[in-house]
Amino acid sequence: MKTEELQKQNSIDLEPFYQALEDDSKLLEEAIEILLGMVNFEPKSIKKLALLIKEDSRNLYNEIAELSKSNQEKGNTPSCCGGN
Secondary structure, three states: HHHHHHHHHHHHOHHHHHHHHHOOHHHHHHHHHHHHHOOOOOOHHHHHHHHHHHHHHHHHHHHHHHHHHHHHHHHHOOOHHOOO
16 A cells, blocks of 8 residues: 555656746745755754755755855854954
């Protein structure tokens, strides 16, 4: 029974979904928010997502790393000196 369900899920054509995400940036943003909400409660999923981004989406990984670095630098500077 489970095998049949998995086969049905695998045979679903996701191309229209992917195309809609490419065509509508708001829809893509909403989908990403949903995905992040889903993995937020699963530490293993978070690590898998991070590895996937690092391996398959180098530009996104580099951008995240830069943002993280920038935020860390801001956190180390006292607010009187322009850190915030």
